Amino acid sequence: MKKEHEHKAKKYGMVIDLDKCTGCGACMVACMAENNVPFRADETDKLLSITWMRVYKLTNAMPFPKTEICYLPRPCMHCEGSHGHSPCVSVCPATATDYSEATGIVSQIYTRCFGCRYCMAACPYHARYFNWWDPVWPEGMEKYLSPNVSPRMRGIVEKCSFCFHRYQLAMEKAHYEGRHGLEEDEYQTSCTQACPAGAITFGDLNNPHHAVYKLKKSENAFRLLERLGTNPKVYYTSSRKWVRQAGDNYLRDEKDNVIDKSKFRN
Amino acid sequence: MFPFIFEWIWDMSHIVFMGGLWYALNIIGIGMTYCIIKAVVDTYQGKGGHHHDEACECGCDNHH
Amino acid sequence: MDSALIPKGVRRCPLGHFVLFLAVVGAVLLWGVFAMVLCWIKGLNQTNMNDYYGFALWIWADLAVIALGGGAFFTGFLRYIIGKDELKNIINYAVLIGFICYSSALLILAIDIGQPLRGWFIFWHANVHSMLTEVAFCLSCYFAVLTIEYIPLILENRQADKVPFFHNLSHNMHEIMAVFAATGAFLSFFHQGSLGGVTGVLFGRPFGFREGVFIWPWTFFLFTWSAAACGPCFTILVTKITEAVTKKKLVKDNVIELLAKISGWMLLTYFVAKTIDTWYWASVTAPSMGFFLSDFYTGNPLYGWWILVTEIVVCGLVPALILITERGRKNKTSLVVAVVLASIGVSLNRWVMVLQVMAVPVMSFDNWAMYFPSWQEIATTILPVAYGIILIGISHRYLPIFPQEKELNPVD
Numbered sequence: 164m165k166k167e168h169e170h171k172a173k174k175y176g177m178v179i180d181l182d183k184c185t186g187c188g189a190c191m192v193a194c195m196a197e198n199n200v201p202f203r204a205d206e207t208d209k210l211l212s213i214t215w216m217r218v219y220k221l222t223n224a225m226p227f228p229k230t231e232i233c234y235l236p237r238p239c240m241h242c243e244g245s246h247g248h249s250p251c252v253s254v255c256p257a258t259a260t261d262y263s264e265a266t267g268i269v270s271q272i273y274t275r276c277f278g279c280r281y282c283m284a285a286c287p288y289h290a291r292y293f294n295w296w297d298p299v300w301p302e303g304m305e306k307y308l309s310p311n312v313s314p315r316m317r318g319i320v321e322k323c324s325f326c327f328h329r330y331q332l333a334m335e336k337a338h339y340e341g342r343h344g345l346e347e348d349e350y351q352t353s354c355t356q357a358c359p360a361g362a363i364t365f366g367d368l369n370n371p372h373h374a375v376y377k378l379k380k381s382e383n384a385f386r387l388l389e390r391l392g393t394n395p396k397v398y399y400t401s402s403r404k405w406v407r408q409a410g411d412n413y414l415r416d417e418k419d420n421v422i423d424k425s426k427f428r429n
Numbered sequence: 430m431f432p433f434i435f436e437w438i439w440d441m442s443h444i445v446f447m448g449g450l451w452y453a454l455n456i457i458g459i460g461m462t463y464c465i466i467k468a469v470v471d472t473y474q475g476k477g478g479h480h481h482d483e484a485c486e487c488g489c490d491n492h493h
Numbered sequence: 494m495d496s497a498l499i500p501k502g503v504r505r506c507p508l509g510h511f512v513l514f515l516a517v518v519g520a521v522l523l524w525g526v527f528a529m530v531l532c533w534i535k536g537l538n539q540t541n542m543n544d545y546y547g548f549a550l551w552i553w554a555d556l557a558v559i560a561l562g563g564g565a566f567f568t569g570f571l572r573y574i575i576g577k578d579e580l581k582n583i584i585n586y587a588v589l590i591g592f593i594c595y596s597s598a599l600l601i602l603a604i605d606i607g608q609p610l611r612g613w614f615i616f617w618h619a620n621v622h623s624m625l626t627e628v629a630f631c632l633s634c635y636f637a638v639l640t641i642e643y644i645p646l647i648l649e650n651r652q653a654d655k656v657p658f659f660h661n662l663s664h665n666m667h668e669i670m671a672v673f674a675a676t677g678a679f680l681s682f683f684h685q686g687s688l689g690g691v692t693g694v695l696f697g698r699p700f701g702f703r704e705g706v707f708i709w710p711w712t713f714f715l716f717t718w719s720a721a722a723c724g725p726c727f728t729i730l731v732t733k734i735t736e737a738v739t740k741k742k743l744v745k746d747n748v749i750e751l752l753a754k755i756s757g758w759m760l761l762t763y764f765v766a767k768t769i770d771t772w773y774w775a776s777v778t779a780p781s782m783g784f785f786l787s788d789f790y791t792g793n794p795l796y797g798w799w800i801l802v803t804e805i806v807v808c809g810l811v812p813a814l815i816l817i818t819e820r821g822r823k824n825k826t827s828l829v830v831a832v833v834l835a836s837i838g839v840s841l842n843r844w845v846m847v848l849q850v851m852a853v854p855v856m857s858f859d860n861w862a863m864y865f866p867s868w869q870e871i872a873t874t875i876l877p878v879a880y881g882i883i884l885i886g887i888s889h890r891y892l893p894i895f896p897q898e899k900e901l902n903p904v905d
């Protein structure tokens with residue numbers, strides 16, 4: 164039984180429990196440190212900040228005392244797409260971003276991307292970021308950069324890679340030890356490990372032995388913008404109905420709709 | 430763009446797309462080569478030496 | 494002083510005036526060049542683009558100039574393939590305008606990409622599934638075709654023509670121009686279309702996404718169609734402006750009216766197609782993704798219903814009706830109003846298909862994003878306009894662009 168799974172194509176993904184997430188932002192910090200994400204002295208304009216992992220704040224827009232808040236961490240969804248095309252992969256004119264059939268990970272080839280930003284226009288989750296500036300780290304901080312992740316140059320696009328370098332390292336180790344597959348805990352993303360609430364679970368969505376396999380089947384599970392057919396590999400769970408519905412767009416008169424999305428916007 | 434670049438795959442989309450491209454490029458290339466070679470030959474045969482004021486003997490659009 | 498270069502039998506302003514004109518427009522051009530150099534040296538942080546607006550003013554400018562330059566391929570198609578012979582009197586100018594538009598588009602693209610030195614990757618590592626790849630290939634090839642169509646004009650300059658080789662070359666190129674024009678029409682069909690496909694295929698963006706046939710979304714066909722309809726209108730508009738500036742009639746009315754009439758019918762059919770497309774998208778495509786039409790046009794300071802009405806009715810139906818009626822075409826004012834509206838309409842459509850697509854929030858908890866270009870973006874967008882004016886000025890002065898000019902303005 165186990166052998167079979169080892170040979171089946173992997174499909175890495177996440178299940179994020181929104182009832183557990185406190186919005187502390189540890190995942191964002193861990194991600195930036197792990198992946199050498201550049202930042203500037205002034206990061207007030209969030210539309211210019213590079214945040215591979217970004218925590219959004221949602222509200223049900225009800226008056227006190229019914230007000231509820233939910234924090235939603237948003238990495239790249241590593242969309243599989245519906246007709247064999249991820250939204251961003253199929254549009255890149257230079258084949259600089261690729262969908263791996265072996266892992267389900269959408270990669271970004273920094274040395275190939277020429278910065279046309281078509282992929283950014285294609286991604287409805289705003290998971291892609293452009294390097295508007297050259298990366299500059301505060302004096303001495305370059306010593307703390309991870310040697311496993313190449314820093315990116317100005318003028319190209321970058322995004323969450325599901326810490327792909329960790330996958331490579333784990334596979335290398337397994338190879339030397341004569342193993343084919345990886346144990347669940349051998350490959351985990353930085354954000355997953357950093358989350359103090361344990362809200363993020365990461366693993367192979369195709370592998371019944373991995374926790375995500377069961378979690379994604381929860382009746383409270385949903386994905387963002389499923390209706391667009393992007394087929395994301397990041398699942399969310401929440402016991403609150405309005406949170407689940409905030410994950411997609413519904414017509415006002417649609418059956419069961421409990422939210423008025425125009426009120427969500429702040 | 431060329432079959433020797435590593436992302437090239439021999440599939441329908443590449444054949445159709447690149448087929449169209451190379452077809453157009455060839456027409457442009459062959460057309461221009463023809464014009465230039467013929468112009469060289471014509472020049473050696475002494476054509477086109479008429480003074481500007483005269484009508485073009487070849488009947489082209491020039492100076493009509 | 495430069496009279497030896499000026500075509501025989503036509504009148505031109507004194508060289509001093511001309512140089513002054515070049516200097517004034519040249520100053521604007523230099524401003525644009527300065528902004529362009531800034532963008533190349535310092536990077537795209539010189540713009541007001543951001544991670545929500547990866548596509549902005551420049552991409553709009555690209556789409557708009559290519560649509561407006563569509564006059565070249567469509568006039569060429571009508572003249573060489575359909576055989577509308579009268580159009581030979583305006584085809585030179587259509588080619589020149591097309592040449593300017595396409596060279597501008599390529600220049601803007603070269604500024605727009607984050608790593609200009611890697612621009613060739615789009616050809617080398619081409620992803621044949623991307624609409625942008627198709628755009629890049631067809632655009633460059635068609636630019637080559639336009640250059641080929643423009644070269645004989647340059648060679649017809651009085652001095653150049655004295656060289657037998659140049660004369661023969663230009664003659665030979667004229668001989669097989671139909672082949673080039675046909676190739677140009679083929680290439681144009683595809684790149685105009687794939688420019689429409691650029692947003693049409695974005696299934697993550699319900700505002701831009703359209704269904705379609707095979708790999709082509711409806712916007713593919715709508716863009717080609719609108720470019721064929723409005724491109725010639727822009728050619729007419731520029732011709733009228735040139736006539737006003739030079740205070741001379743340069744093209745006979747019957748030629749203009751023929752082109753206007755064809756444009757009118759193209760525009761009317763485009764209006765019908767665009768209306769059907771909009772209706773289907775509003776009632777089937779967008780709702781299937783959870784969006785009402787009102788989600789796209791309310792809740793933000795700029796993109797209201799007015800934009801839909803302006804684009805489709807005021808700048809689509811109205812000019813179409815003017816151009817298809819004989820009275821409308823023959824009246825100078827209404828003709829100019831119609832071609833101005835059509836040119837604005839197609840530019841507005843391109844704006845909507847780029848900028849509004851970026852502005853509309855897709856995730857239910859996301860917000861509308863607004864954008865205003867930086868001066869560097871504006872300057873680099875005006876740069877091609879200045880360049881175009883200069884190239885038209887020089888070409889008009891020294892090349893026989895308008896075959897009917899002599900006849901219409903006899904020099905005694």
Ligand code: SF4
Pocket residue numbers: 238239240241242249250251252269285286287288289290291322393697
């Ligand atoms: S979330 Fe965006 S960047 Fe990530 S795979 Fe999906 S479309 Fe591409």
Ligand code: SF4
Pocket residue numbers: 254255256257258259260275276277278279280281282283319320
């Ligand atoms: S910005 Fe880079 S990765 Fe994105 S589409 Fe353009 S070349 Fe491809």
